[in-house]
Amino acid sequence: MLKSLLAATTLVATMGISPAFAQDADTVVATVNGETITLGQLIAMRQGLDAQTTQGLPDTALWDLMLDQMIRQTAVAQAAGKELSKRDQAGLEIERRAYLAGSVLEKVAAAEPTEEELKAAYDQVFGSETAPKVEYNAAHILVKTKEEAEAIQKQLQEGGDFGAIAAEKSTDPGSAPNKGDLGWFQPEQMVAPFSDVVKTLKKDEVSAPVETQFGWHVIKLIDQREVQPPKLEEVKDQLAVQIRRDKVQAEIEKRVADAKVEKTEGLSPDLLGKTDLLGE
Secondary structure, eight states, rough: OHHHHHHHHHHHHHHTOGGGGOTTOOEHHHHHHHEEEEHHHHHHHHSSSSSSHHHOHHHHHHHHHHHHHHHHHHHHGGGGSOOOOHHHHHHHHHHHHHHHHHHHHHHHHHOOOOOHHHHHHHHHHHHOOOOOEEEEEEEEEESSSHHHHHHHHHHTTOOOOOOHHHHHOOOTTTGGGGGGGEEOGGGSSSOHHHHHHHHHHTTTTTTEEEEETOOOOOOOOEEEEOOOOGGGGGGHHHHHHHHHHHHHHHHHHHHHHHHHOOTTTTTGGGGGGGGGTTTO
């Protein structure tokens, strides 16, 4: 019996754990008016801190800071009493759902994307071919009607300055201050038939008026160039982020699709302003 006890004590000691203080998540680190603060709560709090907050802090200082914060928080929270208001109950339920949803989605996003997933994402963004793609740099003048666009086209044919007219008359708030310049883009980034027309233009050529869902465009091709798509290794990190986002979104959509949702009909949105329902 004595030998077994000594052996167990030696084993615990070699693991760096005091036999009198073997810890688990329920280990009490402090009490506030009888309410316990546990080791598990501190660990969870630590996991929620970002690297910038904890950078340069030794474990002892971080422990003291977090425990002090939790003691303060507990003492103040106790002032709410045991009978929670309807507002408090609603707020706690919202926080509970948000936390649990976040926990589920964290696990979904935690898995490292496989090489197959990365390759598929790469092919989706850049295409499976390694041939260079053509990028265009174009400017446009956007107006509401065909008549306005035709008048601008005539003005340009008579020697009008494209950039000056764009700054004065284009309704596109993003490009008008830049003399209509849209910067570099690939055709698939623009709506058709805008992109189709751009591909037919020669450098410095101006198009006839083109209609899209945004209005009427007069387009000028500034330049074009061939660009080589990046290698998979060069964009691996960005693709991994996108894969995780896609998985999270897919999980949300799946959970909602599988859920039995029943909405109460006939309730007015005006009810959102009735704070008296929460006892306020």
